[in-house]
Amino acid sequence: MSDQNNIEQRLSALIAEKTKLNATDIHPALNLEDSGLDSFARIELILVIEEEFGFELSDAESANVATIADLITLIKEKTATS
Template identity: 30%
Template sequence: MTEPEIVERVNSFLAEEFEVDASVITPAGSLKETLDLDSLDYVDLVVVIESNFGFKVKGEDFVGIKTFQDFYNYVSAKLNNN
């Protein structure tokens, strides 16, 4: 899967799952602030990632993820390592 495909897929399911307009999701944007995530939302996010991409996610994986670009890079790295 190419990076543009990852970005499109991630933005699509995030906009749907967290009920935000896809136009507010930008690479430099804050994942937590843009999606208004709380601790339970992170659990939902893990489930959505696993169901959309088929790899397991650990809570500690989110420690370094601050922006959407960080998130895209994380998904890309996980997909390329499998």
């Protein structure tokens, strides 16, 4: 399994858990603003991601994430440098 797929699967599981959405509704183009999460829940999601992948995102990095694809890119960057 590629890193990309691995990250995507782990991320999808976290998002499904947080949003209670079906896994089939979660895809790279999904905008987090459309996922039913309010701003508070989005921060909680970021925390879960930080704990899952072992790094901390700054407020600016967190704010710049719009889609699942953005998150995957950011996770790859952070895991490569941490």
